[in-house]
Amino acid sequence: MSAHGDFDVLVIGAGFGGMYMVHSARQHGLRVHALEAGGDVGGTWYWNRYPGARCDVESLEYSYGFSDDLQQDWVWTERYASQPEILAYADHVATRFDLRRDISFTTTVRSATFDEERSRWIVRTEAGEELSGQFLVTAIGCLSAANIPPFPGLEHFGGEWQHTGRWPATGLDFSGKRVGVIGTGSSGVQSIPVIAGQAEKLFVFQRTPAYTVPAHNRALSGEEEKAIKADYPAFRAANRLMITAMGSRFPLNDVSALAVSPDERERLFEERWERGGLGFMGSFNDLLIDAAANELAAAFVRNKIRTIVEDPDVAGRLCPTTTIGCKRLCVDTGYYATFNRDNVELVDVAAAPITEITAAGLRTTERAFDLDCIVFATGFDAMTGALSRIDIRGRGGMPLTDAWAEGPRTYLGLGVAGFPNLFTITGPGSPSVLANMVVAVEQHVDWITGCIEHLRTRGVREIEPTAEAQDAWVTFVADVADFTLFPTCNSWYLGANIEGKRRVFMPLLGFPEYVEQCERVAAKGYEGFALI
Ligand code: NA7
Numbered sequence: 001m002s003a004h005g006d007f008d009v010l011v012i013g014a015g016f017g018g019m020y021m022v023h024s025a026r027q028h029g030l031r032v033h034a035l036e037a038g039g040d041v042g043g044t045w046y047w048n049r050y051p052g053a054r055c056d057v058e059s060l061e062y063s064y065g066f067s068d069d070l071q072q073d074w075v076w077t078e079r080y081a082s083q084p085e086i087l088a089y090a091d092h093v094a095t096r097f098d099l100r101r102d103i104s105f106t107t108t109v110r111s112a113t114f115d116e117e118r119s120r121w122i123v124r125t126e127a128g129e130e131l132s133g134q135f136l137v138t139a140i141g142c143l144s145a146a147n148i149p150p151f152p153g154l155e156h157f158g159g160e161w162q163h164t165g166r167w168p169a170t171g172l173d174f175s176g177k178r179v180g181v182i183g184t185g186s187s188g189v190q191s192i193p194v195i196a197g198q199a200e201k202l203f204v205f206q207r208t209p210a211y212t213v214p215a216h217n218r219a220l221s222g223e224e225e226k227a228i229k230a231d232y233p234a235f236r237a238a239n240r241l242m243i244t245a246m247g248s249r250f251p252l253n254d255v256s257a258l259a260v261s262p263d264e265r266e267r268l269f270e271e272r273w274e275r276g277g278l279g280f281m282g283s284f285n286d287l288l289i290d291a292a293a294n295e296l297a298a299a300f301v302r303n304k305i306r307t308i309v310e311d312p313d314v315a316g317r318l319c320p321t322t323t324i325g326c327k328r329l330c331v332d333t334g335y336y337a338t339f340n341r342d343n344v345e346l347v348d349v350a351a352a353p354i355t356e357i358t359a360a361g362l363r364t365t366e367r368a369f370d371l372d373c374i375v376f377a378t379g380f381d382a383m384t385g386a387l388s389r390i391d392i393r394g395r396g397g398m399p400l401t402d403a404w405a406e407g408p409r410t411y412l413g414l415g416v417a418g419f420p421n422l423f424t425i426t427g428p429g430s431p432s433v434l435a436n437m438v439v440a441v442e443q444h445v446d447w448i449t450g451c452i453e454h455l456r457t458r459g460v461r462e463i464e465p466t467a468e469a470q471d472a473w474v475t476f477v478a479d480v481a482d483f484t485l486f487p488t489c490n491s492w493y494l495g496a497n498i499e500g501k502r503r504v505f506m507p508l509l510g511f512p513e514y515v516e517q518c519e520r521v522a523a524k525g526y527e528g529f530a531l532i
Pocket of ligand 1: 183186187205207377378379492
């Protein structure tokens with residue numbers, strides 16, 4: 001469908017947020033249209049097709065709960081779903097609810113300007129199309145603006161290169177090739193074991209070692225699925241009460257790591273390690289609050305690394321010294337053991353940084369590497385990057401990038417003062433990446449459509465956060481973060497991975513309390529918003 005026309009609601013993005021927004025807006029009788037840069041639905045799972053890409057949230061949880069028929073019908077095959085399976089799920093949802101008729105694909109939004117006279121958003125695409133909507137909803141993902149470090153010489157590279165978050169659907173053939181992977185966050189940690197099995201030689205360029213725990217991925221047993229499907233709504237409800245909106249089957253152990261004996265501590269860490277996944281950080285209640293407790297968990301993982309990796313020197317270089325969980329914990333399948341392979345070499349680019357990409361490969365301050373392929377697993381301009389790449393202008397032509405020059409400022413992570421009728425699904429200042437994203441998305445969409453209905457039944461043209469409510473919210477989000485160890489390391493949560501980006505902790509920890517606040521705001525007639 002080509003992009004033109006006037007709508008009640010315009011949506012940017014057709015990943016999990018945009019898809020449900022389209023569906024929900026329709027259910028509320030709104031004329032809605034979504035614009036999507038990709039060639040089909042899926043968002044993150046459309047773009048991140050790199051080898052080994054897999055969700056780090058369990059599949060029975062990382063799925064929509066808005067339709068009981070959907071959650072009963074869909075069958076997940078593995079504990080953690082692979083990228084192709086999640087993309088197949090997105091395709092199924094789009095077909096089942098006939099979403100594609102209200103989505104324009106391969107349509108990149110260039111600008112969105114609020115027309116104050118008409119109280120409408122005017123959206124222009126790269127192809128020059130123009131659309132308008134009373135409401136603009138951004139559903140552009142928290143990890144969608146790929147970050148490729150500006151190494152000099154990339155344009156001269158004679159081989160093939162790709163960023164993990166822009167992986168071609170046709171894939172890359174690594175057989176018989178010398179491959180370099182730059183970056184050891186989740187994308188590197190997931191792809192490195194798979195690429196190592198295909199390439200002739202793999203160089204892993206590591207700047208900061210990551211903490212990763214085993215996924216212990218496996219086929220889902222029919223029994224497990226049956227037990228959840230017997231009362232899926234109750235399972236969803238239990239998860240929504242968890243701090244991260246997931247993991248109710250193995251919740252936080254509400255005990256300090258410092259309050260138990262060394263043997264008991266080891267036993268509990270081991271139990272979580274054996275179960276696998278992000279729940280490791282729930283071994284004790286103070287791992288992300290108390291540096292001494294955190295160090296105990298970090299030391300446990302370092303011991304595991306030394307046990308798995310045969311060469312003590314390589315093991316030493318793989319051992320992180322930073323706060324565990326401060327950067328997002330990775331979940332892997334065979335990552336550390338990959339470094340026991342003869343065809344894999346770990347290169348420390350903290351000690352000797354990459355200086356340039358050459359025609360033949362790349363060069364560090366110490367050595368030149370001949371490469372046929374370079375994989376950039378170098379992450380994203382997270383949380384705000386996708387928004388700031390669109391020229392968004394609010395009242396008086398104010399660019400969003402100016403309003404956020406000192407870091408993102410929102411109310412509830414849903415609205416921005418000076419930008420009326422703009423809603424930001426999983427925006428900065430909301431739980432987003434610190435929660436199960438699908439649950440976070442559904443909560444936002446339900447809140448937004450409820451809000452729009454409230455406005456329309458009362459004949460309100462515009463809604464916009466007050467500056468006071470927004471200031472108080474920004475302070476609240478920072479206070480919550482300051483209560484934890486999160487602000488102490490250079491993570492993408494803080495924008496610290498992007499040169500020049502203002503260091504502000506962007507997501508909000510604590511899904512259940514956040515939901516309560518959103519519901520209270522709505523119940524009080526959208527307290528903290530000006531309704532005009
Ligand atoms: P991440 O977690 O941001 O990881 C990016 C990696 O790339 C990380 O190891 C970086 O090292 C490394 N990097 C970035 N720039 C450079 C340069 N210039 N030189 C060397 N190494 C570099 O991104 P991912 O895609 O892996 O994961 C993002 C999220 O997706 C993940 O947390 C999950 O939620 C899913 P650094 O640590 O900055 O030293």
